[in-house]
Amino acid sequence: xxxxxxxxxxxxxLAVEFRTDKGVVRAINDVSYDIFPGETVxxxxxxxxxxxxxxxxxxxxIPSPPGKIVHGSIKYRGQELVGLSEYGYRKIRGKSISMIxxxxxxxxxxxxxxxxxMVDVICRHQKLSKREARLKAIEMLDKVGIPSAGKRIDEYxxxxxxxxxxxxxxxxxxxxxxxxxxxxxxxxxxxxxxxAQVMGEMAKLQKDFGMAVVLVTHDMGVxxxxxxxxxxxxxxxxxxxxxxxxxxxxxxxPYTAGLLRSxxxxxxxxxxxxxxxxxxxxxxxxxxxxxxxxxxxPKVQDRCRKEVPKLVGETGKQxxxxxxxxxxxxxx
Amino acid sequence: MSNKLLEVKNxxxxxxxxxxxxxxxxxxxxxxxxxxxxxxxGKTLxxxxxxxxxxxxxxxxxLRLQKPTEGTVVFNGKxxxxxxxxxxxxxxxxxxxxxxxxxxxxxxxxxxHSILREPxxxxxxxxxxxxxxxxxxxxxxVGLRKEVLxxxxxEFSGGQRQRIGIARALVLGPKFIVADxxxxxxDVSVQSQVLNLISDLQERLGISFLFIAxxxxxxxxxxxxxxVMYLGRLVEKASSEDLYKDPKHPYTxxxxxxxxxxxxxxxxxxxxxxxxxxxxxxxxxxxSFHTRCPFAKDIxxxxxxxxxxxxxxxxxxxxxHLY
Amino acid sequence: MAIGGKKLxxxxxxxxxxxxxxxxKFRQDKLGMASLVIVMVYFxxxxxxxxxxxxxxWDELLTNGRMPPSLEHWFGTNINGQDIFQRVIxxxxxxxxxxxxxxxxxxxxxxxSGAVSGFYSGGWIDELFLWVFGCLECIPFYLxxxxxxxxxxxxxxxxxxxxxxxxxxxxxxxxxxxxxKLKNYEFIEAAxxxxxxxxxxxxxxxxxxTTHIILVQASLLFVTAIKSEVVLSFLGLGxxxxxxxxxxxSEASSEVASGIFENFLAASGFMFVLVxxxxxxxxxxxxxxxxxxxx
Numbered sequence: 007x008x009x010x011x012x013x014x015x016x017x018x019x020l021a022v023e024f025r026t027d028k029g030v031v032r033a034i035n036d037v038s039y040d041i042f043p044g045e046t047v048x049x050x051x052x053x054x055x056x057x058x059x060x061x062x063x064x065x066x067x068i069p070s071p072p073g074k075i076v077h078g079s080i081k082y083r084g085q086e087l088v089g090l091s092e093y094g095y096r097k098i099r100g101k102s103i104s105m106i107x108x109x110x111x112x113x114x115x116x117x118x119x120x121x122x123x124m125v126d127v128i129c130r131h132q133k134l135s136k137r138e139a140r141l142k143a144i145e146m147l148d149k150v151g152i153p154s155a156g157k158r159i160d161e162y163x164x165x166x167x168x169x170x171x172x173x174x175x176x177x178x179x180x181x182x183x184x185x186x187x188x189x190x191x192x193x194x195x196x197x198x199x200x201x202a203q204v205m206g207e208m209a210k211l212q213k214d215f216g217m218a219v220v221l222v223t224h225d226m227g228v229x230x231x232x233x234x235x236x237x238x239x240x241x242x243x244x245x246x247x248x249x250x251x252x253x254x255x256x257x258x259x260p261y262t263a264g265l266l267r268s269x270x271x272x273x274x275x276x277x278x279x280x281x282x283x284x285x286x287x288x289x290x291x292x293x294x295x296x297x298x299x300x301x302x303x304p305k306v307q308d309r310c311r312k313e314v315p316k317l318v319g320e321t322g323k324q325x326x327x328x329x330x331x332x333x334x335x336x337x338x
Numbered sequence: 339m340s341n342k343l344l345e346v347k348n349x350x351x352x353x354x355x356x357x358x359x360x361x362x363x364x365x366x367x368x369x370x371x372x373x374x375x376x377x378x379x380g381k382t383l384x385x386x387x388x389x390x391x392x393x394x395x396x397x398x399x400x401l402r403l404q405k406p407t408e409g410t411v412v413f414n415g416k417x418x419x420x421x422x423x424x425x426x427x428x429x430x431x432x433x434x435x436x437x438x439x440x441x442x443x444x445x446x447x448x449x450x451h452s453i454l455r456e457p458x459x460x461x462x463x464x465x466x467x468x469x470x471x472x473x474x475x476x477x478x479x480v481g482l483r484k485e486v487l488x489x490x491x492x493e494f495s496g497g498q499r500q501r502i503g504i505a506r507a508l509v510l511g512p513k514f515i516v517a518d519x520x521x522x523x524x525d526v527s528v529q530s531q532v533l534n535l536i537s538d539l540q541e542r543l544g545i546s547f548l549f550i551a552x553x554x555x556x557x558x559x560x561x562x563x564x565x566v567m568y569l570g571r572l573v574e575k576a577s578s579e580d581l582y583k584d585p586k587h588p589y590t591x592x593x594x595x596x597x598x599x600x601x602x603x604x605x606x607x608x609x610x611x612x613x614x615x616x617x618x619x620x621x622x623x624x625x626s627f628h629t630r631c632p633f634a635k636d637i638x639x640x641x642x643x644x645x646x647x648x649x650x651x652x653x654x655x656x657x658x659h660l661y
Numbered sequence: 662m663a664i665g666g667k668k669l670x671x672x673x674x675x676x677x678x679x680x681x682x683x684x685x686k687f688r689q690d691k692l693g694m695a696s697l698v699i700v701m702v703y704f705x706x707x708x709x710x711x712x713x714x715x716x717x718x719w720d721e722l723l724t725n726g727r728m729p730p731s732l733e734h735w736f737g738t739n740i741n742g743q744d745i746f747q748r749v750i751x752x753x754x755x756x757x758x759x760x761x762x763x764x765x766x767x768x769x770x771x772x773x774s775g776a777v778s779g780f781y782s783g784g785w786i787d788e789l790f791l792w793v794f795g796c797l798e799c800i801p802f803y804l805x806x807x808x809x810x811x812x813x814x815x816x817x818x819x820x821x822x823x824x825x826x827x828x829x830x831x832x833x834x835x836x837x838x839x840x841x842k843l844k845n846y847e848f849i850e851a852a853x854x855x856x857x858x859x860x861x862x863x864x865x866x867x868x869x870x871t872t873h874i875i876l877v878q879a880s881l882l883f884v885t886a887i888k889s890e891v892v893l894s895f896l897g898l899g900x901x902x903x904x905x906x907x908x909x910x911s912e913a914s915s916e917v918a919s920g921i922f923e924n925f926l927a928a929s930g931f932m933f934v935l936v937x938x939x940x941x942x943x944x945x946x947x948x949x950x951x952x953x954x955x956x
Contacts, residue, residue, distance in 0.1 A: 052526060198553065227598030270533070
C-alpha cells in the first residue's frame with residue numbers, strides 16, 4: 007500500500023517537562039522513534055515511565071499549564087506537529103491521527119447518547135449530512151462487533167458495559183479513517199475475556215483500514231499478541247527497541263529482562279518465590295547521575311553510575327541503552 | 339490438620355433496587371447467589387472472577403462489612419453473622435482485610451504511626467509502650483523502615499502503601515485475612531514483591547488468606563486451592579495444581595485461555611466467549627453461564643447444575659451439566 | 662530494643678503533612694499572600710482595640726459638632742463630635758468579633774451535624790437533619806433575625822445567635838455531601854474492619870478529611886457575617902453596645918443628604934478593603950487546600 011521506507015510518524019529527541027510544587031520534572035527525555043504505515047508498535051513500561059505522555063504529546067494533548075514540550079520534533083507525513091496551533095491540531099485529531107484511552111467511562115460524555123457523540127465527530131471532519139453521518143456511525147458500530155447497532159446507537163454510555171463502551175470509543179476513533187491510531191492502555195480496565203474479544207476486533211479493523219497503531223500498555227502479554235515492534239521505556243527514556251520476537255527471545259537490557267521474568271504467568275509448576283525486580287522506580291524529581299536503572303540492576307558496574315548510556319545500534323535492528331547488555335542469553 | 343478455620347454455607351447477598359413512585363423494592367442485584375466453601379487453617383483460597391461476579395462483596399460479607407442476606411459463616415466454631423456487636427468487635431482481631439486501592443485505603447490525614455497504632459489502641463492490646471514495639475516488629479516483617487512512621491501516605495509509592503495496608507492488617511495478629519485484589523493496582527515489577535510477601539506471611543505466621551483476584555495467573559503461586567466465580571456463584575473449586583492442569587468448567591477454560599501469553603511464538607488456542615457478562619439483576623435461567631457457553635445444551639437453560647465433586651484424592655468441585 | 666511512645670517519634674525527622682504542603686503552595690500565590698497580609702493588618706488592629714490600646718476615645722464627644730478632616734482628627738468628626746477615624750478603627754474589632762464568632766460556631770455546628778447526617782445517610786437521622794436544614798433555609802433571613810432580635814430583646818448577642826442559626830446549614834450540607842462520598846473509601850472500611858467505634862470514625866477519619874471544605878466555607882461565612890451586620894445595623898437590629906461600620910453608615914445616611922461624606926466613606930472604605938482582601942484570601946486558600954491539586 008504505502009511506501010515502507012518513509013515513516014508515517016517521526017519523533018526526534020522529544021522532551022516534555024512538568025512543573026510541580028516541588029520543581030520541574032522531565033517526564034520524557036530525548037525520545038526518538040519512527041512509525042511506519044500499517045505497523046503495530048508497542049510502547050511498554052511501568053507507571054511514571056512516560057509512555058502515556060509520549061502519545062499525548064503527539065496530538066498536543068499535554069495539559070499546558072503544568073506540562074510543556076520543551077525540545078524535539080514530531081513529524082507526521084513530513085509536517086511538524088510541535089508548536090501547531092490548537093486549530094492546526096484539531097484538523098489532525100480524529101482525521102489523520104486518532105486516540106483511544108484507558109477509561110471508556112470518562113472518555114464518553116455521560117449526558118449524550120452514543121450516536122450523537124459519534125455523529126459529532128464524523129461531521130466535524132467530513133462533509134456529510136446528519137443522516138449520512140448516522141448511517142456511517144451505525145456501520146462503524148457494527149464493524150467493531152456491537153450487536154443491534156441500529157438500536158444501541160441511541161443508548162447512553164452508562165447503559166453499556168465496559169467492553170461495549172470501549173468498542174464505541176474505538177468506533178469513534180476510526181470513523182474518519184485515520185492513518186494512525188494511538189491506543190493508551192485500551193484494554194487495561196477490561197476483564198480478561200472482554201480484553202481478548204476487543205483485541206481480536208482491533209486486529210481485524212487494523213487490517214481492514216490499513217492503519218498503523220501505537221499501543222501503549224504495561225501488559226507484555228498483550229504486546230506479544232498484537233505488536234510487531236516494541237519500545238521499552240523507563241523513567242522517561244527508551245531503553246530498548248526491538249522486534250517482538252527479539253525482545254522476548256533475548257531481552258538485552260536488564261530492566262526488560264527483569265520485567266519479563268517478574269510478570270505473573272500461569273506456569274507449569276507452582277513457584278515458591280516469584281522473581282522480582284528489587285527496589286523501586288527512582289523519584290523523577292531526584293534522578294541519580296548515570297544510568298537511571300543502576301540502583302536496581304543486578305549487573306551494575308562503576309561506569310553505570312557515572313555516565314548515562316545512550317540508545318545504540320543500527321536502525322531496524324535491536325537497540326539498547328546499556329553499557330553491559332545481555333547477549334544471546336536466554337530468558338530466565 | 340484438616341482444621342476448618344472458615345466455613346461458608348449458601349451465602350447470599352442481594353442488593354435491593356428501589357423504584358417507582360413510592361420507592362418500593364422493585365428487584366434485586368444478586369451479587370452473591372449461594373456460595374459454599376471452606377478454608378483450612380494456614381491455607382489460602384484464591385478466588386477468581388471477572389467484574390460483577392460478586393467476589394469483593396463476598397469478601398466483605400465474611401467480615402460483616404456487608405450484611406449478608408442469607409447463609410452462614412462459621413469462623414473457628416463461631417457463627418459470625420449471629421454475634422453481638424461486642425463479640426464481633428473482639429472477633430475482628432482474628433479476621434482482617436487488605437484492599438485493592440493503595441491510594442484510597444489509607445487515611446491521608448494520618449501519619450503511618452497513627453494508622454498502625456489505631457488497631458492496637460482500639461482493642462487496648464498491651465501497654466502503650468509495648469504497642470510501639472509491636473508496630474516495629476510488624477514493619478520489619480513487611481519490609482518497611484522505621485523512618486516511615488512519621489510520614490504521610492501521599493509520600494509513598496503504590497507498592498509501599500500496600501505494604502503499609504498489609505502491616506495494618508497484621509498488627510492485631512489475625513488468623514485470617516481477606517485480600518481483595520491486593521496487587522491489581524500495582525506495577526508488574528512490584529506485584530511479585532507483594533505476592534512474595536504474602537507467601538512469606540503464610541509460612542511464617544500461618545495466616546489463612548482468601549485471595550481475591552481477577553487474574554488466574556496472579557493467584558496460582560500463592561494459593562493452595564482456587565475457586566472461580568461467575569455471576570455470584572462458585573462454578574469450580576479445586577486445588578491449585580488440579581485447576582490449572584485440568585480445568586473442568588467451560589468458563590474456567592475460557593478464562594485460562596484468554597490470558598495473553600507473553601511469548602510471541604506461542605499461539606493460544608483461544609476459547610472465544612460470545613457476548614458480555616449478563617446483568618446480575620436478571621441472571622439467566624438455569625445455569626447462569628449458558629448464554630455464553632460454547633457447550634450449552636437444552637438442560638443448561640432450564641436446570642441450575644448441582645455442585646459435584648469430581649476429584650480423586652483432593653476435592654474438585656464443579657457445577658456443570660457436562661459432568 | 663524497647664523504644665516506645667513519644668521517644669520513638671522524637672527520634673524521627675518530621676515530615677510534611679498535607680497542611681504543610683498546602684502552606685508551601687499558598688506561599689507561592691502572590692495575590693493570596695498579599696491579601697493575607699491585609700487581613701492580618703486588620704486583625705492586629707482589632708486585637709489592639711480589644712486590648713484597649715487604641716481608639717479608646719471613639720465614644721467621646723471631642724468637638725462641638727461636626728468638623729472636617731484635620732491633623733487632629735484624620736477623618737474629621739461626626740455630627741455628635743466623635744472622631745470618625747477612631748470609630749472606624751474600633752469598628753474593626755466589632756467586625757472581627759461578629760465574623761469570628763459566627764464563622765467558628767457555625768462551622769463547628771455545621772461540621773458535626775453534617776458529618777453525622779452524612780454518615781447515616783439514608784437513615785432517619787439523615788432525614789431529620791435534612792428536614793431541619795430545609796426548614797431553616799425557608800425562612801427569609803432578615804425576618805428571622807428581626808424575630809430573634811425581638812425575642813432576645815437586649816441580649817448583646819442576639820444578632821450573633823440569629824446569624825449562626827441560619828448560617829450553619831450551609832456548612833452542614835457541604836460536609837454532609839463530602840462525607841457521603843468519603844464514607845465509601847476504603848480507609849473508612851478499614852476502620853470498620855478494625856472495629857473502630859462509629860463516633861471515632863466520624864470525628865477522627867471523616868471530619869478531618871473535610872477540613873478543607875470547612876475552612877473555605879468558614880472564610881466565606883466571616884465575610885457574609887460582616888456584610889449582614891451592616892444591613893442589620895442599618896435596620897436597627899445590629900450591634901447594641903459599641904460601634905460598627907454598619908452603624909456608622911446608618912448614622913451617615915442623614916449626613917450624606919447634606920453632602921458630608923467622610924463618615925460614610927470611611928466606614929464603607931474600610932469594610933470594602935477587608936471584604937475584598939478576605940475574599941481573595943479565601944480563593945487562594947481554596948486553591949491551596951484543594952486535595953486534587955495537592956499531590
